[in-house]
Amino acid sequence: MTIREIAKLLNATVCIGENRMDEEVEHAFASDLMSDVLTLKETPMLITGLCNVQTIRTCDMATLDIIVVVRNKKVTEDMLELAEDNDMVILSCAYSMFKVCGLLYEAGIKPLF
Amino acid sequence: MHQEYTVIEGDFVNAGKASSSVKKTLKQLNVDPTKIKRVVVALYEAEVNAIAHAYGGKVLVDIDSDKIKMVVADKGPGIPDIALAMQEGYSTARPEVRDMGFGAGMGLPNMQKNVDKLNVTSEVGVGTTVEMEVNF
Numbered sequence: 161m162t163i164r165e166i167a168k169l170l171n172a173t174v175c176i177g178e179n180r181m182d183e184e185v186e187h188a189f190a191s192d193l194m195s196d197v198l199t200l201k202e203t204p205m206l207i208t209g210l211c212n213v214q215t216i217r218t219c220d221m222a223t224l225d226i227i228v229v230v231r232n233k234k235v236t237e238d239m240l241e242l243a244e245d246n247d248m249v250i251l252s253c254a255y256s257m258f259k260v261c262g263l264l265y266e267a268g269i270k271p272l273f
Numbered sequence: 274m275h276q277e278y279t280v281i282e283g284d285f286v287n288a289g290k291a292s293s294s295v296k297k298t299l300k301q302l303n304v305d306p307t308k309i310k311r312v313v314v315a316l317y318e319a320e321v322n323a324i325a326h327a328y329g330g331k332v333l334v335d336i337d338s339d340k341i342k343m344v345v346a347d348k349g350p351g352i353p354d355i356a357l358a359m360q361e362g363y364s365t366a367r368p369e370v371r372d373m374g375f376g377a378g379m380g381l382p383n384m385q386k387n388v389d390k391l392n393v394t395s396e397v398g399v400g401t402t403v404e405m406e407v408n409f
């Protein structure tokens with residue numbers, strides 16, 4: 161599924177990363193726990209309700225670069241700056257974590273474990 | 274190549290500055306990306322610990338052709354029982370730290386998994402030093 165299709169399915173706003181909309185996504189991981197994200201060997205799309213600079217920094221360290229922020233949390237300027245430096249994609253949507261996971265799972269996005 | 278960084282207590286906004294700068298350096302040196310990830314994840318965990326659990330400190334990095342050595346030395350309360358702290362799930366993180374997405378007690382075990390050599394020394398009331406090495 162492409163990032164563009166994901167954005168459409170989730171009725172999400174593209175905060176940054178318009179240039180990468182045609183890239184394919186196969187796997188996703190959902191967590192608010194950055195400690196957990198840091199244990200991943202793989203580099204899935206991240207679905208998270210934690211929306212602060214640490215989210216972006218953690219993704220940078222863990223080399224994840226596609227992030228879906230749920231529940232319309234405000235993506236701040238400093239988050240966008242850091243995301244831009246690292247050529248990341250951030251989608252923001254109003255749905256809950258549960259709904260986002262359900263929709264994406266149903267659409268064929270695979271879990272890691 | 275020697276690099277030094279300062280980390281400041283409670284300064285979560287800048288947590289990861291050292292790690293991300295090391296990441297850029299290693300990329301320029303064409304180090305294997307899976308090694309880079311191991312290095313920066315471990316260093317970031319140590320950096321966050323110095324910010325979250327101690328009163329800040331210093332990050333010292335030495336890079337040569339076959340390995341990287343990292344030392345994160347903080348001034349802080351120290352770790353009374355290092356073996357306990359190394360156990361997965363053990364955490365004394367404050368609520369502010371948990372709000373930032375940390376405090377699951379996974380950091381030290383994760384450092385262990387990512388580096389080739391890990392040495393934690395600590396003196397209660399003085400501080401903690403985490404030494405790590407990753408071979409390229």
Ligand SMILES: Nc1ncnc2c1ncn2[C@@H]1O[C@H](COP(=O)(O)OP(=O)(O)OP(=O)(O)O)[C@@H](O)[C@H]1O
Nearest residue numbers: 195322326358364365366375376377378379380381
């Ligand atoms: N630099 C330090 N100074 C003092 N105590 C520390 C330090 N580093 C770790 N500790 C102690 O060891 C515990 C475990 O650390 P660890 O990094 O494994 O987990 P955490 O930081 O609590 O959570 P996580 O790393 O998953 O976000 C901490 O909660 C704290 O009590």
Ligand SMILES: [Mg+2]
Nearest residue numbers: 318322380381
């Ligand atoms: Mg930690």
